[in-house]
Amino acid sequence: MTTVTQSIPPAFTGLKTSADLARAAKAATPQEATTPAVATTTKTAIPASESTTTTTDSTSTSTSETTAATPTLSSDFNTFLQMLTVQMKNQDPLNPIDSSDYAVQLATFSSVEQQVVTNDLLEGLGAQMGAMGMAQLAGWVGMDARSSSAGYFDGSPISLSPSPERLADQTTLVVRDASNTIVQRIDVPVSADTIEWAGVGEDGLPFAAGVYRFELESYANDELLGASTVDTYTRITEARNDNGTTMLLLEGGTQIAAAQITALRQAD
Template sequence: MDIIQTAPQSRLTTQQARDPADTLSSDFNTFLRMMTTQMQNQDPLNPLDSSDFAVQLATFSGVEQQVRTNDLLAAQVELMGMSQLAGWVGMEARTTAPVAFSGSPVELAPTPRPEADSAQLVVRDSGGEEVQRLAIPVTADAVTWAGTDAGGTPLGNGVYSFSVESFTDGKLSGTDPVASYARVTEARTEAGELVLILDSGARVAASTVLGLRSPS
């Protein structure tokens, strides 16, 4: 009995162009069903020659091995991607996301607008309420926020956000977020984009990170 022919080449080409791994897996299952059907319907008076059966089994084994190889390659690619993600964890990323405060001073990088003649650092708690307002130089120099009130009493631990208000001739000319460094606790992909989770719990896209450094 002749071996049953597979689907026309044009159809296979279209499937493989769509997704070679899915097409190979589909061909494997189709081949298994065809061989089983052929054995069930063979002529009892003229059964399949043992050599032909061996050829089909060899083909079956080859297809199975190819499917497994593709699966292993896909797993290796995924592991390589995970190793790249792991490289972010533990690093300090410079972003404008809220900062986790636990009593230690926080280094900030406010950028007042060029036309400003005065500027103020505005501090808000996790609920968005303003808890502090400090005058700062109209420069791009780093500012250290001590995390204490006017009397020197430490503010409570928690998540705080910072912005800088620029003033010109006493009038507000603009409000901008303030950048700082925060530790990356997790890195993952979401909808094809690399997303970082900071120690404050904030989620930021890696594409928005302004700088990266090793923990001091």
């Protein structure tokens, strides 16, 4: 790292004999006078990871992420410097590479290096936020959550929250089992009030325990206006962190994101 920050013109790097130095000096162009600027740019680019590490001191998790990423970035930077040195050694003495080209290469690598570190820090921050969200949602466990997911029937009625079309004068509840087969169609009041599905067939026997989905068909003058998914209330059994996203596990095994919950109520 130290040899890169010295104010040595790129055309002179790697030259070992006096004859080589003489030829390089003869071939040097006026642009080499700006070479010290390259050294300054290089010196700024090298400690990019150091400045990022200072930013991450606020959280131990983010700091560990940066520490883990540093060896890889350092290795990549060393490889880049080796390639740059080879390029300087093998340049045409009669037509040396412009010093501004080196500055562009160094600036480009520095930008990529900082972006990689930033991405690692964002991943760490996302994981922290996910953990915080899960802790806050721990109180939801045991409550009934309303969502558009399937409801679980275990012999007890399932609370449904229908949303009929505004012009509907008749609505029909369509019930589907886990295989998406329609097992029941029932006429229900044209209302957005919560209704209870008893889970009992026309023969008076209860349906098998399992997961059921519900749709509401809205009609006007016996003409279908549309069908919409009916929200269900299902017990929350677990909150978990899945790749930085807080997920809720419902009775019956259905897993949904916390953002999909539209209402909560105390369990009966």
